[in-house]
Amino acid sequence: MQEAHPNLPEFQYIKPKTLAEASEFLAAHGDEARPLLGGTDIFVRLRDGIWKDRYLVDVKGLDGTSNIAFDPSVGLVIGAAVTMNQVATFSAVKEHYPALGEAANQVAGYQLRNRATVVGNICNASPAGDTIGACILLKGSLNVHGTEGTRQEPLETFFKGPGKSALKAGDVVTSLHLPIPQKGTVGKYLKLGRNKASDLSIIGLTVVGFPDADTSSGYRMKLALASVAPIPLVVDEVEQILSDEVITEESIAKAAQAAMDACTPIDDVRASARYRKAMVKNLSQKALTEIWEKLEGKSK
Amino acid sequence: MTDHKITITVNGEIERLRVGSNLTLLKMLREELALTGTKNGCSAGECGACTVMMNGEPVNSCMVLAVECDGAEIVTVEGLADKDALAPVQEAFTHPGAVQCGFCTPGFLISSKALLERNPDPSEEEIREALVGNLCRCTGYTKIVEAVQEAAKMS
Ligand SMILES: Cc1cc2nc3c(=O)[nH]c(=O)nc-3n(C[C@H](O)[C@H](O)[C@H](O)COP(=O)(O)OP(=O)(O)OC[C@H]3O[C@@H](n4cnc5c(N)ncnc54)[C@H](O)[C@@H]3O)c2cc1C
Ligand code: FES
Ligand code: FES
Numbered sequence: 001m002q003e004a005h006p007n008l009p010e011f012q013y014i015k016p017k018t019l020a021e022a023s024e025f026l027a028a029h030g031d032e033a034r035p036l037l038g039g040t041d042i043f044v045r046l047r048d049g050i051w052k053d054r055y056l057v058d059v060k061g062l063d064g065t066s067n068i069a070f071d072p073s074v075g076l077v078i079g080a081a082v083t084m085n086q087v088a089t090f091s092a093v094k095e096h097y098p099a100l101g102e103a104a105n106q107v108a109g110y111q112l113r114n115r116a117t118v119v120g121n122i123c124n125a126s127p128a129g130d131t132i133g134a135c136i137l138l139k140g141s142l143n144v145h146g147t148e149g150t151r152q153e154p155l156e157t158f159f160k161g162p163g164k165s166a167l168k169a170g171d172v173v174t175s176l177h178l179p180i181p182q183k184g185t186v187g188k189y190l191k192l193g194r195n196k197a198s199d200l201s202i203i204g205l206t207v208v209g210f211p212d213a214d215t216s217s218g219y220r221m222k223l224a225l226a227s228v229a230p231i232p233l234v235v236d237e238v239e240q241i242l243s244d245e246v247i248t249e250e251s252i253a254k255a256a257q258a259a260m261d262a263c264t265p266i267d268d269v270r271a272s273a274r275y276r277k278a279m280v281k282n283l284s285q286k287a288l289t290e291i292w293e294k295l296e297g298k299s300k
Numbered sequence: 301m302t303d304h305k306i307t308i309t310v311n312g313e314i315e316r317l318r319v320g321s322n323l324t325l326l327k328m329l330r331e332e333l334a335l336t337g338t339k340n341g342c343s344a345g346e347c348g349a350c351t352v353m354m355n356g357e358p359v360n361s362c363m364v365l366a367v368e369c370d371g372a373e374i375v376t377v378e379g380l381a382d383k384d385a386l387a388p389v390q391e392a393f394t395h396p397g398a399v400q401c402g403f404c405t406p407g408f409l410i411s412s413k414a415l416l417e418r419n420p421d422p423s424e425e426e427i428r429e430a431l432v433g434n435l436c437r438c439t440g441y442t443k444i445v446e447a448v449q450e451a452a453k454m455s
Pocket of ligand 2: 342343360427
């Protein structure tokens with residue numbers, strides 16, 4: 001039995017006043033410092049002794065990190081310090097980015113979602129992160145402040161491996177930007193976990209779809225998977241099949257099979273690889289069917 | 301380790317404290333302010349026994365640093381009653397079976413109060429959903445859900 005770890009190890013809490021100060025400090029302390037948002041990943045890893053940071057640099061409250069705003073010409077900007085609950089209850093998220101709202105709402109329990117952030121979920125770069133699939137499929141990019149100024153990191157190319165991303169020492173993500181979705185976009189997040197409160201997904205499945213006159217099927221549907229590969233996985237074959245072929249139960253079954261074939265899950269404490277693969281197929285079929293029905297106006 | 305000076309309102313009282321960087325809100329409440337109603341179940345954000353209100357919203361106090369609470373307003377289970385008059389949620393939890401060993405109760409009371417503040421008339425499903433982050437090893441939850449339903453009727 002693993003012991004509970006009531007005490008956090010020693011570290012120094014740093015509260016910089018500006019982004020420049022934060023980036024400078026983080027760059028100067030390389031491996032020994034990391035940015036802090038909700039701390040819900042950080043404190044667990046510090047307590048377990050997996051991370052040994054000497055400095056936590058609180059970036060909540062720095063320029064551009066605190067607000068969530070929707071502008072019909074720009075899209076959605078979610079400040080780094082905006083919590084899962086703030087995202088899930090924001091009306092423009094419910095209306096225009098439902099896959100993200102559903103995913104944010106399925107992270108842990110209510111009180112943890114008052115601390116956990118979407119940007120923290122992304123920066124943590126866990127293949128299990130619930131909100132990551134929606135952010136990738138909705139063409140999200142991060143606004144990053146580094147020692148050499150600001151830049152944007154598209155999420156499509158952001159993830160490099162478990163816990164590894166395109167971020168460098170000195171980088172502070174200030175916000176996440178999601179452009180205006182295609183007209184008529186619908187979305188769904190399905191999560192399979194052992195229990196709801198405190199568990200990472202066994203698999204997590206995001207589907208986004210919209211009408212598209214340029215495809216043979218008249219629709220474009222995209223699917224991303226969590227917890228089945230070293231990084232969040234977008235299954236391009238699903239989009240291909242359901243663009244090129246008329247959407248029927250058969251083509252959806254074929255796409256679900258493609259999702260299953262694309263994933264490379266591992267056996268771990270939460271589930272076996274075989275079970276994960278089988279569930280990817282089942283849940284893909286379920287979610288794609290539901291999205292198709294929504295697009296056809298058969299359900300709402 | 302560097303100490304930080306913080307000012308924090310706990311159950312309506314202003315407290316000025318010097319806290320180390322790694323002191324959690326949970327430890328500060330229990331060990332510096334002797335408010336032991338808030339419990340330490342897992343220190344990992346999983347059980348909800350440490351739930352308190354921070355600026356009007358419930359949080360896991362084991363996952364918040366004391367220094368992050370500078371300027372914040374905290375309400376613990378000790379702050380729910382109005383002098384001797386129990387809050388409706390507390391009254392309702394006296395309902396037979398909702399409290400058994402009682403270890404989880406302070407956290408459930410805070411989460412339930414927060415739920416009723418944002419949704420005064422929750423469905424059973426909404427109650428269960430709001431309490432997902434609070435674990436109880438004794439009751440099987442049915443009696444707790446009933447207590448919250450009763451509290452909703454009382455307030
Ligand atoms: C009990 C429990 C249950 C959980 N359940 C789930 C779940 O169901 N689904 C899920 O996906 N996750 C879950 N998690 C994990 C965690 O809550 C999420 O990943 C959360 O979104 C992390 O956000 P945070 O703000 O707490 O990040 P933090 O812990 O503050 O940071 C996470 C990582 O990102 C880095 N970082 C933070 N901010 C920045 C920044 N601005 N710029 C650059 N890097 C930054 C940090 O240095 C750190 O490496 C759970 C955690 C716990 C403790
Ligand atoms: S002690 Fe904080 S959630 Fe268990
Ligand atoms: S009453 Fe014993 S843990 Fe809930």
